[in-house]
Amino acid sequence: MTSKPDRPRLSRRQFVATSALGAAFGGLSGRVGSMDPFSQAVPGTPASGAALRRVIIDTDPGVDDAFALLFAMRSPELKIEAITPVAGNVPLSLTLPNALRMVEIAGRTDIPVARGASAPLMRKLVTATYAHGENGLAGVVFPEPTTKPVEQSAAELIYQVASRHPGEVSIIAIGPLTNVATALRAYPPLEKMIAEIVLMGGSLSGGNVTPAAEFNLYVDPEAASIVFGSGIPLTMVGLDVTRKAILTEAHVKTLEGGSNAVSRAAARIGRAILEQARRAGWTSGPAMHDPLAVATFLDKSVVQLENYFVAVETAGQFTSGETVGYRRAPLRGSAPPSNASESSAVFSETFMPNANVAVDLSVQRFFGSFISRLAGTG
Amino acid sequence: MQRFRSVFVISWMLAASLLGWGQAKRKVIIDQDAMGPGGTDQDAILVLIQSPDVDPLGITVVTGDGWRDEEVAHTLRMLEIIGRTDIPVVPGAVFPLVNSKEGIEQWEKRYGKIPYMGAWFVDYAGWKYHDPFIVPPLKEGSPTTKPANEDAAHFMVRMVHKYPHQVTIYAAGPLTDLALAMGLDPQFPALTKDLVVMGGSMNPSTTDPEYLHSPQREFNFWFDPEATHKVLHGAWPKMTCTTVDISVKTSVTRAMIDEIARARTPVAQYVSKYAYTGGFMWDELAAAAWVDPGIITKEEMIYMDADVDHGAGYGNTLSWVPGTNPGLGEQLVHVQRDLDTQRLYRLFVRLMTGPTPDARTTGDSRSQTGGSGAGRRSR
Numbered sequence: 118m119t120s121k122p123d124r125p126r127l128s129r130r131q132f133v134a135t136s137a138l139g140a141a142f143g144g145l146s147g148r149v150g151s152m153d154p155f156s157q158a159v160p161g162t163p164a165s166g167a168a169l170r171r172v173i174i175d176t177d178p179g180v181d182d183a184f185a186l187l188f189a190m191r192s193p194e195l196k197i198e199a200i201t202p203v204a205g206n207v208p209l210s211l212t213l214p215n216a217l218r219m220v221e222i223a224g225r226t227d228i229p230v231a232r233g234a235s236a237p238l239m240r241k242l243v244t245a246t247y248a249h250g251e252n253g254l255a256g257v258v259f260p261e262p263t264t265k266p267v268e269q270s271a272a273e274l275i276y277q278v279a280s281r282h283p284g285e286v287s288i289i290a291i292g293p294l295t296n297v298a299t300a301l302r303a304y305p306p307l308e309k310m311i312a313e314i315v316l317m318g319g320s321l322s323g324g325n326v327t328p329a330a331e332f333n334l335y336v337d338p339e340a341a342s343i344v345f346g347s348g349i350p351l352t353m354v355g356l357d358v359t360r361k362a363i364l365t366e367a368h369v370k371t372l373e374g375g376s377n378a379v380s381r382a383a384a385r386i387g388r389a390i391l392e393q394a395r396r397a398g399w400t401s402g403p404a405m406h407d408p409l410a411v412a413t414f415l416d417k418s419v420v421q422l423e424n425y426f427v428a429v430e431t432a433g434q435f436t437s438g439e440t441v442g443y444r445r446a447p448l449r450g451s452a453p454p455s456n457a458s459e460s461s462a463v464f465s466e467t468f469m470p471n472a473n474v475a476v477d478l479s480v481q482r483f484f485g486s487f488i489s490r491l492a493g494t495g
Numbered sequence: 496m497q498r499f500r501s502v503f504v505i506s507w508m509l510a511a512s513l514l515g516w517g518q519a520k521r522k523v524i525i526d527q528d529a530m531g532p533g534g535t536d537q538d539a540i541l542v543l544i545q546s547p548d549v550d551p552l553g554i555t556v557v558t559g560d561g562w563r564d565e566e567v568a569h570t571l572r573m574l575e576i577i578g579r580t581d582i583p584v585v586p587g588a589v590f591p592l593v594n595s596k597e598g599i600e601q602w603e604k605r606y607g608k609i610p611y612m613g614a615w616f617v618d619y620a621g622w623k624y625h626d627p628f629i630v631p632p633l634k635e636g637s638p639t640t641k642p643a644n645e646d647a648a649h650f651m652v653r654m655v656h657k658y659p660h661q662v663t664i665y666a667a668g669p670l671t672d673l674a675l676a677m678g679l680d681p682q683f684p685a686l687t688k689d690l691v692v693m694g695g696s697m698n699p700s701t702t703d704p705e706y707l708h709s710p711q712r713e714f715n716f717w718f719d720p721e722a723t724h725k726v727l728h729g730a731w732p733k734m735t736c737t738t739v740d741i742s743v744k745t746s747v748t749r750a751m752i753d754e755i756a757r758a759r760t761p762v763a764q765y766v767s768k769y770a771y772t773g774g775f776m777w778d779e780l781a782a783a784a785w786v787d788p789g790i791i792t793k794e795e796m797i798y799m800d801a802d803v804d805h806g807a808g809y810g811n812t813l814s815w816v817p818g819t820n821p822g823l824g825e826q827l828v829h830v831q832r833d834l835d836t837q838r839l840y841r842l843f844v845r846l847m848t849g850p851t852p853d854a855r856t857t858g859d860s861r862s863q864t865g866g867s868g869a870g871r872r873s874r
Contacts (some may be wrong), residue, residue, distance in 0.1 A: 234678050238592060239721045239803070271677045273649055295678065298592075303648045303675050305563075305627075306588040337592045339721055347593075431593065432805035454605070464601060 138234035177205030177292030185407035201271035217262035298340035319440035320356035330438030375492035528559025528668030531569030533769020539778030555647035569640035587647030591719035674722035696739035717810030723801035
């Protein structure tokens, strides 16, 4: 239950949610700035020796999720406490075995994998097989996993891990936020136990599923509004940066030159997704959305972060899942109807950032770390 | 000796036939926004506990009429008073999925005052607002027993796997816990025996100001519209709904409470002491009609949903007769339309004045040390 003293948190009372305005808003005074785990001790972990950072990866593999999982499992700074697959890019019946496959490929069957939600909180599941292939791995076939998921649900495991190490566990969330939101609602004390969440999702510069919404937010906007309103320090790694992180032929060649099992698996998926992008005539190569979230968690200086108040649209006819980023006060919703008692739609006169949003990145630094770790040269 | 034995056998057979021996007791999980002391929330729990052929597996507590932690304390205390601390009290959701107090404050700026908002009331007769995790002093005394060390949603999922197709979910508060359970395990609804809901309102015939100009806004559905929407789309083997339309045909009468007060049992004293005479028997009716279906004289098959659009009707009850529904996965619900009120009143008085089945003590169990039964079924 410890909340670190350097982390001011808004109370529920300060939390503002305006369903009437068509969006749910949350706020907190997040930490600003970046942290480099390669060079300094991480707050909340023992100062002596290797300061392993405890993390849960919530994921919907998914091509770039598979890359992200392999990348994380080859990052020695991380103590991966759990992997919690959720329905998203493909149904849970594929994301769960795909996560188990990645754990087996990386030789990390010590990491518990827990079954997550098979559908969003209240909407029908929309998948993205058009981008990830029918099997979620661009058609690359790996053996059926022999490892089994643990008995607990994803929400339960998230809570158990967090309550064992309150204030020390972070979440890298790279799928729809259903599992995280479910855990937050099922276990009210959880929001004070999570150190931070780095999520891949959202966009301040237009979506990819609709002109407004990025896929993860589009699939479960209600879950996202719960997470953005939780008061947990958030870093949003959205399309603003991930669409610049494009996998190239050269990257895949490097992976193909690697000698370890992870590199070989990543190379096969990479080769297949490049082929798919070429065949389907994608205007740009495949974006490494989710690995960038892992890289940002490892080293915030890979991206440039700005403080935003991010409201998640849950009421739109065309725009649900849009992340509306406010840069400064006053925070204002849609114009009031003609019969409204107030002429102003301002819902807060003060700026209450609830997320550090990645607005730019160092492509070279990201791919340098990402590819070299997968290839086993970094 | 022989004579005694035959008397024993005969009385055993009599008891067995009364209980419907050979048939197991009817298992129920009571999901309740259990404000107290007394009143509709606690009295409905008592209707189920006091019924000899009912096995209450646990009481899962959700924020609604009050905040969860205060409700948990009221429920624990009630169980201590009646000597049923063996029944687990399982804490559920504190906040609805998406809806929030602050969101509703914004909503009110556009669409006007909400007449009843339970835990979210800032100002209401006899009510003093407090923050979610505060438990104010309880009129009936503080409990010494503790809630179960498990959350409501996982408890419900675990129970229906342990007793597949045998457990009724009785839900008389906002439906947050049920929606969470469905998210954890998509098989959850299908593994229950059935679902009984107190909630929703279509066109109640009443002068109650809460419904006069907003007849389709009912508190339980309104408090967590997204959860209601999810639950009403679930594949339950059977769904029964007690809506406001029938609640308003009932009343906690003075005569009933006076009659209950004459019994000297802990249950009767508790119920009569904290009774809200003149109030509707919201949750008691939903519970009693499950105990004795003969109370209901008319029901109708209706499709139901909650309005999840974030406009003026957010949280309102949507309903359709078959053939007019949109067909987006909404389910047919057995909606109770009319009742034999005298039969309800007689059952209520009989249960509230009768012995408490399986009571561990006959009175206040305050002398017992805490946690005797809490978490009995927990891991």
